[in-house]
Amino acid sequence: xxxxxxxxxxxxxxxxxTLLRQxxxxxxxxxxRVRPGPDERDAVGVNAKGDNQQAFDVAADEWIRQWLSQHxxxxxxxxxxxxxxxxxxxxxxxxxxxxxxVDGSDNFARGLPLSAISLAILPRETSLxxxxxxxxxxxxxxxxxxxxxxRGDGAYAHGQRLHTSETRRRRDAFMSCELNxxxxxxxxxxxxxxxxxxxxxxxASRALCLVAVGALDAHVDVRSRLTPESFLAxxxxxxxxxxxxxxxxxxxxGPFQSLQDRTTLVAASTRELAEEIIDALVR
Numbered sequence: 001x002x003x004x005x006x007x008x009x010x011x012x013x014x015x016x017x018t019l020l021r022q023x024x025x026x027x028x029x030x031x032x033r034v035r036p037g038p039d040e041r042d043a044v045g046v047n048a049k050g051d052n053q054q055a056f057d058v059a060a061d062e063w064i065r066q067w068l069s070q071h072x073x074x075x076x077x078x079x080x081x082x083x084x085x086x087x088x089x090x091x092x093x094x095x096x097x098x099x100x101x102v103d104g105s106d107n108f109a110r111g112l113p114l115s116a117i118s119l120a121i122l123p124r125e126t127s128l129x130x131x132x133x134x135x136x137x138x139x140x141x142x143x144x145x146x147x148x149x150x151r152g153d154g155a156y157a158h159g160q161r162l163h164t165s166e167t168r169r170r171r172d173a174f175m176s177c178e179l180n181x182x183x184x185x186x187x188x189x190x191x192x193x194x195x196x197x198x199x200x201x202x203x204a205s206r207a208l209c210l211v212a213v214g215a216l217d218a219h220v221d222v223r224s225r226l227t228p229e230s231f232l233a234x235x236x237x238x239x240x241x242x243x244x245x246x247x248x249x250x251x252x253x254g255p256f257q258s259l260q261d262r263t264t265l266v267a268a269s270t271r272e273l274a275e276e277i278i279d280a281l282v283r
Contacts, residue, residue: 023139031117063101065077
């Protein structure tokens with residue numbers, strides 16, 4: 001398989017992370033083929049959340065389901081693009097695969113740089129929560145560059161182990177904040193004004209990856225609109241890199257009943273920074 005080796009992981013994790021890197025590499029040709037032109041952005045349907053679907057969402061989702069069924073003996077695949085789960089192999093074996101085939105669909109449709117293929121892997125009977133994710137992939141939709149993680153064995157990019165920054169104070173924090181369809185209240189506006197710097201990316205998984213690699217110190221989404229497929233994979237990258245992730249009230253992300261459940265999210269390089277951000281937003 002292609003890609004740089006992942007170091008310092010047990011053999012089972014090494015093999016899984018190598019396979020996930022291969023998935024991202026294989027997806028690039030498909031995504032390039034379905035990438036829309038300026039006049040090809042019309043919706044072709046509505047997904048399970050009620051969001052508009054474009055042709056590339058459907059095509060990428062179908063391709064990932066087939067890829068997983070060809071590379072794993074058994075499992076169940078759940079995606080924001082489908083109302084029902086796709087099961088293959090033996091019903092009582094394998095993994096639970098949580099897929100966002102193109103996170104940041106608006107960015108992808110317009111040729112903007114931040115979008116991702118996102119895959120979280122959980123034991124089959126495990127509930128939907130960040131604590132349940134055992135393997136994760138967040139991959140670029142334009143070029144090789146998968147970020148992968150295995151619970152207890154680290155998060156990696158290009159064969160190098162990832163580490164968050166050590167920032168602990170919000171005044172020193174370079175942050176991102178999701179603002180789509182949202183007007184900041186006074187507390188969020190003050191946080192945005194007083195942090196070290198602010199960016200808005202429109203792709204939860206990629207923003208969380210930037211926290212995992214230490215480029216950002218925190219990512220915040222207070223809209224109560226975020227659904228699990230957008231962040232489950234990236235959450236493992238953040239925590240395995242040394243960061244902290246939780247809801248706006250400080251509680252755990254999950255368990256969720258379905259991919260239609262919505263939540264807030266605060267991710268930070270350190271627990272101290274996450275707590276300071278939460279204090280600023282809920283005071």
